[in-house]
Amino acid sequence: MGIRPIALIIAGLAAAGTAWAQDSDEMNIEGLEIVTETEAPEHLENLRTIYSGWRFRTDETQSLQLDDFENPAFVFIDQALDAFDEAGANGNACSTCHENGPEEFAGFTAAMPKVMDGKLTTTEDFLNGHRAETQGEEPWKWSSQDMQQMVALIGLQSRGMPVDVAIDGEAAPYWELGKEMYYTRYGQLELSCANCHEDNYGMMIRADHLSQGQTNGFPTYRLKQAKLISRHNRFRGCIRDTRAETFAEGSDEFRALELYVASRANGLSVETPAVRQ
Amino acid sequence: MKHASVLGLVVALGASHALADIVAPTEVVYENGAVATSLSGAPGDPDSGAEIMNKGAGNCIACHQVSALDHLAFHGEIGPPLDGVADRWSEAELRGIVANAKLTFDGSMMPSFYKTEGFVRLGNAYTGKAHADGEVAPLLSAQEIEDVVSFLLTLTED
Numbered sequence: 001m002g003i004r005p006i007a008l009i010i011a012g013l014a015a016a017g018t019a020w021a022q023d024s025d026e027m028n029i030e031g032l033e034i035v036t037e038t039e040a041p042e043h044l045e046n047l048r049t050i051y052s053g054w055r056f057r058t059d060e061t062q063s064l065q066l067d068d069f070e071n072p073a074f075v076f077i078d079q080a081l082d083a084f085d086e087a088g089a090n091g092n093a094c095s096t097c098h099e100n101g102p103e104e105f106a107g108f109t110a111a112m113p114k115v116m117d118g119k120l121t122t123t124e125d126f127l128n129g130h131r132a133e134t135q136g137e138e139p140w141k142w143s144s145q146d147m148q149q150m151v152a153l154i155g156l157q158s159r160g161m162p163v164d165v166a167i168d169g170e171a172a173p174y175w176e177l178g179k180e181m182y183y184t185r186y187g188q189l190e191l192s193c194a195n196c197h198e199d200n201y202g203m204m205i206r207a208d209h210l211s212q213g214q215t216n217g218f219p220t221y222r223l224k225q226a227k228l229i230s231r232h233n234r235f236r237g238c239i240r241d242t243r244a245e246t247f248a249e250g251s252d253e254f255r256a257l258e259l260y261v262a263s264r265a266n267g268l269s270v271e272t273p274a275v276r277q
Numbered sequence: 278m279k280h281a282s283v284l285g286l287v288v289a290l291g292a293s294h295a296l297a298d299i300v301a302p303t304e305v306v307y308e309n310g311a312v313a314t315s316l317s318g319a320p321g322d323p324d325s326g327a328e329i330m331n332k333g334a335g336n337c338i339a340c341h342q343v344s345a346l347d348h349l350a351f352h353g354e355i356g357p358p359l360d361g362v363a364d365r366w367s368e369a370e371l372r373g374i375v376a377n378a379k380l381t382f383d384g385s386m387m388p389s390f391y392k393t394e395g396f397v398r399l400g401n402a403y404t405g406k407a408h409a410d411g412e413v414a415p416l417l418s419a420q421e422i423e424d425v426v427s428f429l430l431t432l433t434e435d
Contacts (some may be wrong), residue, residue, distance in 0.1 A: 069349035186397050188416060189388045199386065200355050206339040207351040245398040 003256050004090025021202035022055035029066055029086055032160045034269045041266040043167060052065065052268055053211040056202070057277060061223070064275040073152060073221035073273035076145065076228050080153035083146065102153050104257050109155040110163055110270050113259050120255045123151045126230040142249040148219040148228040155219070155272030163265045171259065178260025181253065187244025215258070216265040217274025224277060299383040299419045302393045310381035311369040318393065318417035326428025335425060340387070345432060356387060361434040371425045390417040
């Protein structure tokens with residue numbers, strides 16, 4: 001350490017005039033208050049305040065998230081709404097049992113991932129398991145649009161609620177593994193999640209404005225790719241960019257990392273579906 | 278060029294081939310983080326160094342601002358601006374910083390550009406796949422390090 005803080009201060013001074021750190025915009029989606037800045041949860045040792053990734057984006061990108069008619073993710077939300085009513089292999093649709101619609105899932109995503117039947121379970125796992133049991137259906141691929149639009153539709157039902165994942169009890173060993181991964185310097189560039197998203201959020205890395213790497217807006221609609229991006233796909237990309245052998249989407253490692261990263265956002269509002277550059 | 282201790286051994290063993298002048302990543306001698314002699318045995322080319330600052334496995338401006346490279350877009354802010362860096366560090370110190378900055382700055386975020394071992398889950402470049410067994414190439418070759426160092430030596434304040 002030692003020299004690092006000085007280097008950062010120098011870099012900060014030199015950067016005066018360019019955009020750095022989060023902006024001070026507030027988010028309100030058609031009357032719904034969204035918390036984009038709050039005190040860091042106690043288990044987060046190195047940050048005092050946590051911010052939504054939205055606070056690091058340009059005004060243009062930000063504005064797309066403020067109006068559901070402009071938010072391109074809602075095309076996929078609509079498709080998921082249709083899928084909710086579609087009969088599966090055995091004739092059952094989601095709506096056969098969930099008669100009150102996706103609204104029944106209010107609060108579900110805010111607490112995910114969590115341990116269910118002794119296994120750390122993400123929304124994707126839950127959906128695939130449930131599809132097999134109740135509809136006799138084949139699993140969806142992790143980052144397929146069929147999967148991610150349903151994950152987004154379920155997530156939307158928690159929009160505005162604080163992220164509140166459990167890290168104790170049965171979740172504790174998974175959380176510890178995820179934390180260890182977060183601070184591991186992977187690949188030939190030897191960079192950890194923390195190097196970019198904890199030590200240097202607010203800074204530019206080439207053309208990218210680093211956020212705290214929070215997942216409260218996932219699945220996010222990425223303008224560059226014109227589709228919904230899963231949490232594990234984002235993790236894979238970030239690890240690949242360190243010139244490392246990444247982990248697979250849906251791997252136990254990424255489940256654990258997902259829990260740990262989600263816990264770093266405890267207290268921020270769920271923003272699903274967020275819009276990113 | 279000063280050809281000091283490291284190369285001395287190779288020469289004493291009777292190697293006369295040009296490649297023998299290249300110091301392998303695992304053989305570099307660091308003194309307080311600094312490296313006294315050219316890693317390639319040849320002088321660097323500052324124009325090529327300027328290219329490496331911008332592109333490929335170098336991409337130094339991902340993290341550093343450099344006024345001399347103002348014509349290029351998007352300079353990062355992770356590390357200190359490199360203007361005047363030649364006034365702050367000697368050639369040997371700069372060579373050591375580029376080759377393995379962690380020996381000068383403990384725990385630095387700056388990648389080690391002339392290092393081939395000790396990685397966690399080393400990948401095959403940016404494919405996300407595992408590095409196949411076999412020789413690991415450092416991020417920059419010995420000559421590329423020399424090119425970058427010779428460019429850095431042009432960065433004086435006046």
